[in-house]
Amino acid sequence: MTLRKSIPADVRPIISSALVISVAVGVFAVSFGVVSVASGASVMQTCALSLFVFTGASQFSAVSVIAAGGSVASALGGALLLAARNGVYGLSLAPTLRGSLGKQLLAAHFVIDETTALASAHEDMRLRRWAFWACGISLYTFWNIGTLIGALIGNSIDPKTFGLDAAFPVVFTAMIVPHLRTRNGRRAALFGAVAAVALAPFLPVGLPILVATFGILFGVSPDQSETEST
Amino acid sequence: MSWWLVILLAFGAYGSKVLGVVVLGERQLSPVLQRCLVLIPAALLGALIAKDTFTTVQNFSIDARLAGLIVAIGATWKKVPLVLVIALGVGATALVRALA
Numbered sequence: 503m504t505l506r507k508s509i510p511a512d513v514r515p516i517i518s519s520a521l522v523i524s525v526a527v528g529v530f531a532v533s534f535g536v537v538s539v540a541s542g543a544s545v546m547q548t549c550a551l552s553l554f555v556f557t558g559a560s561q562f563s564a565v566s567v568i569a570a571g572g573s574v575a576s577a578l579g580g581a582l583l584l585a586a587r588n589g590v591y592g593l594s595l596a597p598t599l600r601g602s603l604g605k606q607l608l609a610a611h612f613v614i615d616e617t618t619a620l621a622s623a624h625e626d627m628r629l630r631r632w633a634f635w636a637c638g639i640s641l642y643t644f645w646n647i648g649t650l651i652g653a654l655i656g657n658s659i660d661p662k663t664f665g666l667d668a669a670f671p672v673v674f675t676a677m678i679v680p681h682l683r684t685r686n687g688r689r690a691a692l693f694g695a696v697a698a699v700a701l702a703p704f705l706p707v708g709l710p711i712l713v714a715t716f717g718i719l720f721g722v723s724p725d726q727s728e729t730e731s732t
Numbered sequence: 733m734s735w736w737l738v739i740l741l742a743f744g745a746y747g748s749k750v751l752g753v754v755v756l757g758e759r760q761l762s763p764v765l766q767r768c769l770v771l772i773p774a775a776l777l778g779a780l781i782a783k784d785t786f787t788t789v790q791n792f793s794i795d796a797r798l799a800g801l802i803v804a805i806g807a808t809w810k811k812v813p814l815v816l817v818i819a820l821g822v823g824a825t826a827l828v829r830a831l832a
Binding site: 526529530533541542543544547550551554555556557559560561562563564565566568570571574577578580581582583584585586587588589590591592593595596597599603606607609610611613662663664665666667668669670671672673674675676677678679681682686687688690691692693694695696697698699702703707710711714715716717718719720721722724725 | 733734735736737738740741742744745746748749750751752753754756757758759761764766767768769770771772773774775776777778779780781782783784785786787788789790791792796797799800801804805808813814815817818821822823824825826827829830
């Protein structure tokens, strides 16, 4: 096992946890592939989304708006707003990802929820870098293989019979949990939910989602549950 | 689906990643702006959950998807792994639809 020996001992647990996360995300990608194709995207378009967009929440969001009959502009708006959080992650990862411009541009593509979480779990810069790249590369691989499998499956089944239209709210429920830990997070989520349903009959499909973004203004006032600890 | 959506989303999503890592780098954002930006996923995901459960195109509607949402909330609450949450939620919807 020369490969095993060439990996430093303190890095091995990082690589195995990156692989575990990646396998789970790969199965998750299968569900994206299925619902994307069911929403009217081709297999090629579905794979292109995972290869070049590579941020799950935005991909699901765009496909969900299209499935409901929304315009390209409204699908794009919501998905881009969700993608904006990767910019915030990028700020916090920038010290970890110092290096040549080419390396930074490649690293940027891997800046998502999971890589940020795994890298931030370590204090040591060297381990942070290992965690980021191990998670980024393995997750990218599994995300794209899973997407392709899902897209091919989605082409051959009726999604409604298997309850796959419920995959959207189910996936979003799992994704929202970490964001409900603060009081402002819960307020913003509730505002968004009410806005989306209450405005649906009056605005074109997809637009209520954008209006829901005004929920972020709860952040103007400091969160009691956060300020107490700082 | 339009290829424009795929292309524009790819550029936009990569653009915000590059903006954070390369362009802004190690600069500090104002605390108010930071507090607002971290709330984007909460507001949008809350809206998406409600839209995908309670509306069909522009109409308010309650159907088998609600069963999936309830099961998903319960499973998430119990800290069930993500893959199982999806399977249970989707399965509950399919079951309710088949029985109805």
